[in-house]
Amino acid sequence: MTTNIKNAIPLDKSPFDGLNLVCEILEFEGTPVLLHFSDQNKNNILFYWVDYSENGQRYLTWKIDDFSLKSYLNAEISILDLVNNSLGFYFFILDLDINDEFKKGYFLNILDIPENYLPDADSFYNYNYPKEYLDYFNSEDLANNNAYIKSLRDTGLDFTIKPASPTYGDTVGTEDAIQLLSAITKSYSEYAKHHFFSAFNDNNTDEKKLLKKFNAINPTERLRISNLSFSSFNVTLSSDTLSRGKTELTENYNDWNRKLLNDYKNEVIDNDFSNLEDVIAITEKFKEPSLRKKIFDPIIKIIESSSIKLEVSNSNKSWVKKYKSIDDETKKVIFPMIEKTSSVTPKKTIINIYLEVNEGDEIGEKTITKKDLKEKILFSEETNTFPIVIEEIIYQSYKFILTEALELRIKLIDDVYTVSYEYLDIEILVSDKKMIEEYFYRAFLDKYLNQYLDYKEKFDKIIVQIMDI
Amino acid sequence: MELKYQNEIDNFAFQTLKCPMVNQLPNDLEAYRFSFNPIEHEDNFLPNVVFDRKRGKPFNYTKAVETVRCSRCSSSMYNTLDFARLAWKNLSPQVKENLGYTHLAKGILNNIDGLVTEINQKGHFGFYESNECNPISKFSILEEL
Numbered sequence: 001m002t003t004n005i006k007n008a009i010p011l012d013k014s015p016f017d018g019l020n021l022v023c024e025i026l027e028f029e030g031t032p033v034l035l036h037f038s039d040q041n042k043n044n045i046l047f048y049w050v051d052y053s054e055n056g057q058r059y060l061t062w063k064i065d066d067f068s069l070k071s072y073l074n075a076e077i078s079i080l081d082l083v084n085n086s087l088g089f090y091f092f093i094l095d096l097d098i099n100d101e102f103k104k105g106y107f108l109n110i111l112d113i114p115e116n117y118l119p120d121a122d123s124f125y126n127y128n129y130p131k132e133y134l135d136y137f138n139s140e141d142l143a144n145n146n147a148y149i150k151s152l153r154d155t156g157l158d159f160t161i162k163p164a165s166p167t168y169g170d171t172v173g174t175e176d177a178i179q180l181l182s183a184i185t186k187s188y189s190e191y192a193k194h195h196f197f198s199a200f201n202d203n204n205t206d207e208k209k210l211l212k213k214f215n216a217i218n219p220t221e222r223l224r225i226s227n228l229s230f231s232s233f234n235v236t237l238s239s240d241t242l243s244r245g246k247t248e249l250t251e252n253y254n255d256w257n258r259k260l261l262n263d264y265k266n267e268v269i270d271n272d273f274s275n276l277e278d279v280i281a282i283t284e285k286f287k288e289p290s291l292r293k294k295i296f297d298p299i300i301k302i303i304e305s306s307s308i309k310l311e312v313s314n315s316n317k318s319w320v321k322k323y324k325s326i327d328d329e330t331k332k333v334i335f336p337m338i339e340k341t342s343s344v345t346p347k348k349t350i351i352n353i354y355l356e357v358n359e360g361d362e363i364g365e366k367t368i369t370k371k372d373l374k375e376k377i378l379f380s381e382e383t384n385t386f387p388i389v390i391e392e393i394i395y396q397s398y399k400f401i402l403t404e405a406l407e408l409r410i411k412l413i414d415d416v417y418t419v420s421y422e423y424l425d426i427e428i429l430v431s432d433k434k435m436i437e438e439y440f441y442r443a444f445l446d447k448y449l450n451q452y453l454d455y456k457e458k459f460d461k462i463i464v465q466i467m468d469i
Numbered sequence: 470m471e472l473k474y475q476n477e478i479d480n481f482a483f484q485t486l487k488c489p490m491v492n493q494l495p496n497d498l499e500a501y502r503f504s505f506n507p508i509e510h511e512d513n514f515l516p517n518v519v520f521d522r523k524r525g526k527p528f529n530y531t532k533a534v535e536t537v538r539c540s541r542c543s544s545s546m547y548n549t550l551d552f553a554r555l556a557w558k559n560l561s562p563q564v565k566e567n568l569g570y571t572h573l574a575k576g577i578l579n580n581i582d583g584l585v586t587e588i589n590q591k592g593h594f595g596f597y598e599s600n601e602c603n604p605i606s607k608f609s610i611l612e613e614l
Contacts, residue, residue, distance in 0.1 A: 003563060026559050029503075029545035029593075030517055030537070031528070033559055050561040054525035060561075079559065098527050116563040123559050127591055 007112040011105035023132040050117035056097040062086040079123040152226035156238030161308040183298035190294040192219040274324040354379040488539035495578035501553040503570040514604040543595030552592025576608035
């Protein structure tokens with residue numbers, strides 16, 4: 001008995017006539033599993049063995065473009081992807097009798113294929129490239145008749161930059177084009193990471209394992225350029241949505257990855273950064289200032305560029321986003337810790353000083369005088385970094401004693417101190433050095449508690465535990 | 470060498486070839502076989518022609534050329550675990566269920582055990598079992614499918 005086919009149109013004769021077998025791509029113990037035929041119009045028809053009874057075999061058949069087929073044979077996509085890439089998304093199920101003659105057929109939509117007829121997501125062709133295909137594909141046809149690229153373009157986002165001044169006509173500089181791609185990649189990459197951890201991290205999740213899965217999905221690598229045109233500089237960026245590669249790590253996340261670019265569009269790109277309401281909504285959605293900095297700053301820098309103007313749209317231009325200039329006050333709401341310094345305030349710098357002192361002397365006004373500072377300096381140099389050591393984290397009336405002190409390096413660039421602690425993915429920016437520790441404490445606790453513990457419910461418990469230790 | 474399933478070969482009454490078409494000894498060949506648990510299951514190690522008949526798996530023997538018929542008189546084996554796993558992975562869940570295999574078994578084939586066909590690019594080869602061979606003692610269940 002074979003599986004009942006529902007919601008299908010029955011056929012009393014074969015939909016195919018005069019098929020030529022190109023290759024028996026797969027077989028199992030002598031039974032063909034995946035067959036490639038060509039019809040009179042040189043369409044590729046695939047037959048996939050899905051079921052059988054003692055009366056005959058049942059095959060799922062569909063049309064596929066050259067590019068997808070070649071991608072499958074190169075182990076870039078799976079049999080399941082071949083199904084999803086079918087031309088027209090319609091299928092036939094054919095029952096062949098014991099003599100391989102047509103007995104019964106069904107015409108059906110992709111959604112009506114019985115689930116037990118669909119192969120696993122990791123059904124890749126991990127064999128040598130078949131010799132039958134060495135000269136089979138015409139490279140020109142591959143470029144033109146390419147369902148994969150078409151689907152990328154249809155779901156992609158068009159980023160266009162135009163020159164702000166007409167000095168060089170409609171052209172934009174190479175640096176501007178590089179800046180655009182770099183900004184989108186950085187922003188998208190940070191957004192993807194944040195989105196992934198928000199979606200899949202909970203108290204019971206092993207974060208290292210989750211990070212491994214995220215790296216396996218690699219959404220940044222999957223952000224592909226699917227089109228380029230001169231108008232002035234237009235690039236379509238699309239998220240590859242096929243279930244590629246080793247899917248033990250990635251198989252449950254393809255749905256997530258499919259929606260990622262659209263979510264990025266909605267939550268990051270489709271904002272009016274000059275509108276306070278939009279900006280407040282951003283701060284509510286992305287609470288951590290350093291995260292906002294990573295995701296939004298690259299985009300805002302492009303919007304603020306004096307040499308180009310940015311425009312983003314979907315493929316059919318039913319949605320087009322243009323940006324207005326952003327005033328400093330609004331920007332401060334997004335990046336509250338970065339205050340623009342007045343032009344009259346001299347820029348801060350750091351001097352690294354080597355001083356000769358007596359053994360046991362401590363740095364203080366009594367032991368080392370201003371005169372000493374003048375006379376006993378052995379060497380000084382200007383730098384932009386200095387270290388701090390964090391031995392404890394203080395929050396309100398609580399004190400966390402760290403089992404191992406954290407040695408952090410502070411950078412001072414354009415009067416903004418940047419403190420990074422990669423292990424917890426913390427980056428904070430402050431304009432006042434007095435605020436460094438306080439903001440670091442907050443970021444540390446926020447990260448630590450958000451990632452490993454449930455802040456509200458378990459906070460007191462942790463304190464007790466820490467005090468017990 | 471006397472083959473265990475010589476009667477199946479004789480039933481085909483080959484006109485154009487001598488079956489088996491090979492004279493290759495296994496020479497301590499590592500072999501992986503789709504199986505049923507336990508290893509003593511009566512449907513383990515059947516040549517394809519017997520498996521088809523016994524388990525109701527259709528095969529067009531009338532249309533098949535003699536080389537194909539001859540190869541159906543062997544049992545299917547794989548030379549590596551990866552190739553065996555890969556072959557299984559490509560099947561639809563329904564076909565897997567129909568076939569009924571539950572496990573992969575591993576064994577070493579020695580020269581007294583029978584004859585083997587050439588190993589193809591996907592790691593598959595046919596095994597013509599000799600009368601001397603006791604596959605139950607040679608193979609053991611390796612993993613669940």
